[in-house]
Amino acid sequence: MKLVILDRDGTINQDSADFVKTPEEWVPLPGALDAIARLNHAGWHVVIASNQSGLGRGLFDVSTLNAMHTKMHGLLTAAGGRVDAVFYCPHSPGDACRCRKPEPGLFEQIAERYGVDLKGVPAVGDAPRDLVAGAALGCEPHLVLTGKSAGLTMGKLPESYPKDTIMHTDLAAFADFLIARKEAAEEAA
Known part of the structure; x- marks a missing residue:
C-alpha cells in the first residue's frame, strides 16, 4: 500500500494562531486539494494526522470538527x-497524552489501522512536531514551507527538524516530487 500522511492545519488548509474553529474558517491553501487529488490518481492513499487541541480547550466540539x-x-x-481517514488528537497540551504530536501515538494508530510498517512512508507537515512524530516510526519527513514554516528559507533547516527532512515550497511541490520519484523508480525497474 502506498501511503502518505499529512498534517492538516498549515499543510492542507490555512492555519490560525486563534485556531481553525468553524467550517467557515477552514480554507484550503492554494493548490493543496489538487495536490491530494494528483497523489490519489498516482495511486497514493492519503491520511491526516492532526493535533486538534481546540477540542480540549473547549473552542469547538466534535460535531464542529466533523463539519x-x-x-x-x-x-x-x-x-x-x-x-x-483523519486521525486527530483531541487533547490540550497539558494533558500529557501519547497522541499529541510530537508524540508518535497518531502514527501508531495509523500503522495499526492499516496493518503496515511506516518505515519510509512520507509524512508531511509544516512544523517540527509533525515530522518528529512520524520519524519516530521511521516515516520519511517532508517539510512544506507553508503555515508555521512560511518564514523559513529553502535549504536552511533549523536543528529542531529530523536531519533527513526534505523541504518543499508547498503541498503541490511535495506531490510533484513524490510523483516524479515514483515515475523515475518505475522507469529504472
Whole structure:
C-alpha cells in the first residue's frame, strides 16, 4: 500500500494562531486539494494526522470538527481527490497524552489501522512536531514551507527538524516530487 500522511492545519488548509474553529474558517491553501487529488490518481492513499487541541480547550466540539472535515471532503471530491481517514488528537497540551504530536501515538494508530510498517512512508507537515512524530516510526519527513514554516528559507533547516527532512515550497511541490520519484523508480525497474 502506498501511503502518505499529512498534517492538516498549515499543510492542507490555512492555519490560525486563534485556531481553525468553524467550517467557515477552514480554507484550503492554494493548490493543496489538487495536490491530494494528483497523489490519489498516482495511486497514493492519503491520511491526516492532526493535533486538534481546540477540542480540549473547549473552542469547538466534535460535531464542529466533523463539519470542518465534511467541508474538506466535499471540496476534495470536487477536485477529484480524497482523504481516506483523519486521525486527530483531541487533547490540550497539558494533558500529557501519547497522541499529541510530537508524540508518535497518531502514527501508531495509523500503522495499526492499516496493518503496515511506516518505515519510509512520507509524512508531511509544516512544523517540527509533525515530522518528529512520524520519524519516530521511521516515516520519511517532508517539510512544506507553508503555515508555521512560511518564514523559513529553502535549504536552511533549523536543528529542531529530523536531519533527513526534505523541504518543499508547498503541498503541490511535495506531490510533484513524490510523483516524479515514483515515475523515475518505475522507469529504472
